[in-house]
Amino acid sequence: MSRLAVNKTYKLYVNGAFPRSESGRVVSVSDPKGNVIARVAHASRKDLRDAVKAAIGAQASWAARTGYNRGQILYRIAEVLEDRAETFVGALKTLGHSQRSATNETQAAIDRLVWYAGWCDKFSQFSGNVNPVSGPFFNISAPEPTGVVGLLAPGVHPLLGMVSRLAPALVPGNTTVAVTPTDHATVAIDFAEVVHASDVPAGVINILTGDHEELAPWLARHAGVNAIDLSGADRELRRVAGELASATVMRVIPGPPAEDKVDWLAAAHQSPYIIEKFTETKTVWHPKGQ
């Protein structure tokens, strides 16, 4: 007699815990053949509200950690992801990716995390500088995290796309709320479990599986969010979100346009200049004199 499997419940990842949606909504996710593979939580605007609150609460202490410490945590996510690589290859294949594509994507996600981990303890050496002002003043410009970053996670490479936008936001000390379409919620929440096992403090990474059309406007108009990354949004949604964001002068980071077939594996999609988009520049003066 064959053994009955214990099926996993896919919930949201908010503030270091896995709650169901407060709306009680769930949605079925199917493979390309139409078989239901899982039921996943369908996040509501209240879940989004809670996630943003968690991200706000966690931001000051995440940013106060040394770059070295943040780098070690990002590296740890890579270690745990490497350890669970088979799970992700399997999950991606179930969604219709080939063995080779799934493997390449998983390995690229791990390597990209390692790449960004290595920026944490040196980014300000790239992006900041001493300014030679005319006068007896010490003058320094340094990058600071913008605060809370909302992300519409892309779909084409569900793991790599999300990692490619999350990691650069985390490097300088931002906290994040990512909304990922329910179609690949399984991959997203598997990744949340990796995050959860990697010494990432609660609230630094929040992952909501839900509907971009429904949640993007709430994210873009949330006065507690500092920046929004639109990599996963289509042209219409970009227009809507961009207009709403202007109400609080929220920083809008377009990311590569979703309508093009974005090859997230390409080297162009990792760069310290992407990190820079999630920062503000602070310049400090001090006189020099006896």
Added chain:
Amino acid sequence: MTVDQTDPTNEPWEYAPSTQSTDVVDIASRYGLWIHGEEVDPASGSYFATTNPATEDRIAEVASGDRVDIDRAVKSARSATKGWASLPAAERSKYLFRIARLVQERSRELAVLESLDGGKPIKESRDIDVNLVAAHFFYYAGWADKLEYAFAGLDPKPLGVAGQIIPWNFPLLMLAWKVAPALATGNTVVLKPAETTPLTALVFAQITAEAGLPPGVLNIVTGAGDTGAALAAHDGIDKIAFTGSTAVGKNIQKVAAANNTRVTLELGGKGAHIVFDDAAIDQAIEGVINGIFFNQGHVCCAGSRLLVQESIRDVFLDRLRTRISTLRVGDPLDKNTDVGAVNSKAQLARIEELVAAGKDEGNDWFQSDCALPSDGYFFAPTVFTDVAQSSRIAQEEIFGPVLSVMTFRTAAEAVEKANNTPYGLSAGIWTNKGSRILWMADRMRSGVVWANTFNKFDPASPFGGYQESGFGREGGRHGLLPYLESGVA
């Protein structure tokens, strides 16, 4: 008024010994050289002992490398350059991350070994040295695949084979300062550890094997001064990096010039530690104490000259005296030891000679009256007061727990006295006034200026000297340059 702190109504509270167990480290009785990814016998077949300076007991035997071994090591490093440099940079990076992680995992073992072999307190090797080692590898691992962002307008390439000679005061940390950037930038290495402290380097070599580092990328040749000289003079290396005394550094510079080998040097110092009357005085005392007694004063950037503003001279010296009496000198493996053993008999003799000279010159002095162990090489923390600028103990590097104190009246005078030395490695400034810090920092001819702190090291922070304290920087983005061919003459 006098205060008697030995009031019999309150017995002193003696701390019980709290000795770190050495079970965590498995020391072999004999270590070979490390060439091409494995342990090998030296060409001469001879070995020499390394001893524990706290007990004078032999710990192990290590190989006496000579020019034949150096030649072999350089050839191994050369053979590995092509493969190592042509690896995708992200893969080089991952080797270094692995090494960083392994150092973290084996940190207790490395700390114990460092204290046994070199004499520094376990509190320092455990809490400072080994942590910084892991951090250096982690930091430079992250640069390996980002060099295109490190130097605008350049497409830098590795130099090839780097020869590296390191000192005995921070053995494993000095190894990390040299090896991490060299490997991150795509070079291969032949490293010569100091004669009295070879062991952590040899265990580190095993760590690199555990990390899967390709053979030949890191080679270690143990030996004495001649071995180092042979390495510096070898015409098969592209670069020599040396940390040690200024006298030896000058020789190395000369020898390298003959072969057109690139050179960086990190040499001695006679750091000025300047305290103004508006300083946060209790923290300044801690800074001064740390500046000269940390690691028994075996620190190139030690704050060995205290320049205290005359208006607070008396109060400051009183407090210094009281504070010195609480320093615990003794067994490096006791977790409560503050000042450990002097690294070697030779170094102890040198300290004693200079201290005798200081006394002969007529300088006033005081010393901690702590009991010193009967075995081993120990020296009590010592302070000379009202020292003249021209005194030997104000000019020469003692490299021991000996502080020379002089006074100043104005900031300009402090700057002049601080700069009045051929050395230029470090300086400390204690004042509550921010603009004065920046004004002074602009004028200090030192590669490192610590304001309201001292002896702070970080892999992200470039370190190195002016003038006879050497040239080139280690740490930070600047620390990559010495190992790269920039294409700019």
Added chain:
Amino acid sequence: MSITHTSTTEPALNLGAATNREILAFLSTVPPVDEVGASERVALFKSRSIKADAKMAALLLAVQMMDLTTLQGDDTPGKVRQMAAKGIRPDPSDPTVPPVAALCVYPSLVPTAVEAVANTSIKVASVATYFPSGQVPLDGKITEVENVVAAGADEVDMVINRGAFLRGDYRAMCEEIVAIKKACGPAHLKVILETGELGNLDNVRRASVLSIACGADFIKTSTGKISEAATLPVTLVMLETIREHFANTGQHIGMKPAGGIRSAKEAISYLVMINETLGPQWLSPDLFRFGVSSLLNDVLMQIRYLKTGHYQGADYFTKD
């Protein structure tokens, strides 16, 4: 080892009568504190490894230094009597464990406390001056102190006027302390700075200096009623102030950290800090107290662990 100090102060200012301007001039002689440096010094104290008999000596001393405290709205005489019993015999199964230094209670419970510790070595400390806020005019505070002293309190724990301090009215702050000290009569005065409200370590040092100059017998960190209570860095600054005062005048002032000290390990770190900052003279209940409640059981557990070699469980220690 003897230390010679050259006095660097002018004649002491009579702070009860000084103008604010005079007090400000006095305060400008107080050295600044570097917070990062202070924290680094604390880290060195915490890294001390205190074992075996050194540890046992510290634990027993810690018990003798405790002001066992209950300051709740729902305190009753019954509760205070239970706490007194605990303070007299902290470990019923081990009579070698000494009694605590004092009980610390609200004014209305002073008579009960005095009766409960009669014929023991334990003192009664009363909080006063409308603890914890102190937001009441001075005459009310003076009356309250007179009353608790009359009721038999040996020690008075007052709060400084933080509002006055933070708005720079040092004269008002000092006037209060001088007046309360007078009202204490024979009772000894602990002055609570409420360091969690003072903002930074420079202010802690200034408030300490002023309190000592106004007659404090002890300076104390906190009321324990706000979330930021005693910490090692704050305590270090206060000990350093006491050290400087001793060097200048030969006078011994005591110190009491209160609130938030729950583990024996932490308590030992405090003792290490006293030992290496002020020396063995201050390792005495006459000059150092812990303001605590739950610390006692953790210390008792550690004492029993040292004696038996087994880790202990909370059920085996009384909760009074």
